Amino acid sequence: MKKRISVLCLAAAMILTAFSGCSSSDSQSSGSAGSGSESNNTPTETVELEFWGWWSSDARKPYIQEMVDNFNESQDQYKVTYVDIPFGDIFTKNIAQIAAGNPCDIMANSMEEVRFRANEDQVEALDEYITDDIKSYFYDQYIDACTGDDGVLYAVPYSVDTRAIYYNKAHFEEANVDPASIQTWDDLIAAADKLDQKDGDTWTRVGFMPVLGNGGVDTWMINANKGVAWFNTETLEPTVNSDVNKDVLKWIRDRIDHYGQAEYDNLSAAFSSGMTDPFASGTISMLVHTSAYTSSLAQTAPDLEYGVIPLPEYKAGNGHTANGGGFVLEVPKGAKNVAASCEFIKYATSKDTQDFLATKIGDFSARNDFDDSSEFFQNPITQDLAKCLEETSTVIIPNEIKGYTDVINPLIEEGTLGITDTDTALDNAQKAFEDFVASK
Amino acid sequence: MxxxxxxxxxxxxxxxxxxxxxxxxxxxxxxxxxxxxxxxxxxxxxxSFADYNMRSIEFTGLDNYIYMFTKDQLFGKSFMNTLVYSLMNIPLVTIGGVIVAVLLNKTIFGLRTFRTIYYLPSIMVGVGTYFLWMLLLDPANGLVNAALSVIGIDGPAWLTDPNWTKPAIVLMHLWGLGGQMLLYLARLQSIPNDYYEAASLDGANAFHKFIKITVPLISPIIFYNLVIGIIGSFQVFQEGYIFSGNGSGSPAGSLLFYNLLVWNNAFKNFDTGYANAMCWFLFAVVMILTVIVQKSQKKWVYYEEGDNDD
Amino acid sequence: MIEKKITLGKIVLFIILTLGALIILFPIFWMVSTALKSAPEVAQYPPTLLPEEPLWENFAIAWQKAPFTQYTINTLIIVFFTIIGGVFSNSLVAYGFAKIDFKGKKLLFKVVLATMMIPGFITLVPQYVIFSKIGWVDTYLPLIVPAFCANAFHIFMMRQFYRTIPNELIEAAKVDGAGHFYIWGKLIMPLVKPVLATVALINFKGAWGDFQGPLLYLSDRAKYTLQLGLQVFKGEGYTQWNYLMAISFLSMIPILILFFCFQNYFIQGMNTSGAVK
Incomplete structure (x- = not known):
């Protein structure tokens, strides 16, 4: 018996050494830090770079891969590998790697929080490599979003999005609704009423429900306030329970009541399961969604005839403000080759590459040097979305009050769901926000 | 040697x-x-005693703990969410596991297949399962409410009604109790038949036999599952993360479980020091609960060797 | 008379079990049904119960979308070592805690219990840093080696089973001059085979389904596991549910077969009391 155990131990030890042996040789050849390729034939050492994003679908990944391949072929100094990691998990892995001092070289991330990550020392400064002339090719608001409190650039805009109302063309024709007639919230409701269809007690067609799809309470608040709704941008004082906000939340709740809580529950559950899509199936006529929705509709409803209109005005003359955001490319703190990474970032955000990505994937660019000659802009849906983009507000939460949304959102949602009266819900949220500021 | x-x-x-x-x-x-x-x-x-974000560390004494207990508005909410969920989940899944194990310990036609089927959910891993359950729990078209309507019950809007989100998760876990069942079954099989025969001679009915023989003999496994259940329930994370869609714990914060808040603090807010403080508080709570269960062990857990003292 | 009563009871039991089985099988039925649908049909609202036209080729298409054969082999390598390590180390350690009376045992067992209660997020990043410093990142070692160091949950579980084995058995063997390794290997291990099998199964399940571990530690695509491979179907804002479900279903089959064939092994009597008599 004793003999057998020692044999077992020995075997285990051998296996382990074998494993670590082959692993160490592996890690040499595929190290993310780019220790150089093993073949010494090339005179200059190729720098290997890892580029992380979460884009893994057929609609995007092949084109990102193509873009990366093009970059690799365009020069022989750098070799980029695209790695897709699921959204959410990508942050866990990134933080672990930053802590270990060996992060990836280039990472996609959300534009809204660049400033926060800069403040927390999670990203490298890029000023040295991304010069002012490069910056000048992007719209100011997006460069601003990529700039830290210290005035240093920490990321480069990669793609931007906006929100619009998608409508079902067949429904509109049948109900005789002209999309151009929807200019204000009142017009929207009037159109929705025409589109509604009911069979006894059950809705067979829902004209419009405000907080479904990718539109939330935020969308309407920002639309009504022409931008930031929850706090004063100068003083950072909470303005959650302002008169406008109370009016907006009541409007949302009234709209849900119009269809009934049960109908809202049904549709909301259908969207959140991620599988079914009531807009794609023609159950609802209008839906707020981001500009990226077109690529998912291409998969789930290739035959659907739909159009796009801007979010209507809260009151005539108030403007069609939509909330939007975007994604950036940045270099995680501690990455070994910031200069090389920036070469790739410059390539990925260059006019030609952005045009390629926009045409293939359908994402909008943050660059200001596009003209209508691009193939991308020939698509009528794209043209309409581009108009929405012009009235898009990207809310960057100041670092001083970062995290307040976690505190107020559940309370506001109680109002949306009809658990508390809408005015009370906003009053509660206001109080919570004030307490939050006080505790900071 | x-x-x-x-x-x-x-x-x-x-x-x-x-x-x-x-x-x-x-x-x-x-x-x-x-x-x-x-x-x-x-x-x-x-x-946990520092302001730490993986990059820089600055010791702040008890500040994290003070903030947690006196100022963090989400801490209490997430703790209560987790507690309520645990109080539903632990007893129901434990009782369910025992019942199914006892039923599957009979000799019956197709036993092998039944055991495989009942065990099956516990091997379904990966996020796909969660999304399947979102479809099953769909208020209008889901199977769960369809089944309820057969017996005349108008089912709730499981995952969109804040009051029903936690029961929905418990329901999903009841479906997957096969793993627990297997342990009970393994123990049940080792109980000699003479115990039951002797009891039958004394005129005991099935319920008596269950209470007097079965339960004591599987009590070490119940004890194990109870401890595991406490630990697991208080660390519930994935369900809240996926069912709330974006990790926010919606609807109305009802799925903001303790560990979800920890994750948000550590990996979204870069507030690792605070997240660690939260973890250590949870550790203390679970520890105390386990010690209580452990102490109670003497009263109800039966070991053949007879020493219950640890 | 008696026989008839038993039969009636069994029929009721059979009906109850069948109903339960149908409920349990429904999600799996839905899984397969989704796997056979086209993308627009998956998105259809209200959803259809059965595919209009079952697309059996979805399984083949899905398998081609990523090197799933390679991923399966990779996963099996990890699973193999995890099972060996898990069964060996856990049974050893659990025996130590259940059947050997040593100084500091009570304290150390409390530590075992305590390590179970540590929220996983606490150790996630520091552990990553450790594995990174010793150069194990992007190898299978961080996924395999810890299995050889026993797992608190499994130690605890096995100890619960060991404790149901009467001490007389061990005392008697000791009187005969047997040492602990002999008792553990020759006497106890055969008695707790079902539990060992269960631990093996749990290890199989754990390693087969692990997502977080491989995600954190593996970067090289050639080393990916099945669970990581499944991510190829999950896009941003749009998921290829039919393919995801197809591969999810296929990936369940090995455990299913394993369980069906060896279930007697998992749940057969430990015959401990038989050994005493």
Missing amino acids: FSKVLGKLGIKTNQGRETFYGYIFILPWLIGLLCFTLGPMIFSFIT
């Missing part, structure tokens, strides 16, 4: 030998503890 070592170490007493062998047997675990667990634990404990 070891006797020489023992001799060299000068260990001659029986107790000494036992201690030596004891440590040899637990050596794999000790190595793992020292190499992979102890360091991280100490590190996280120290940083």
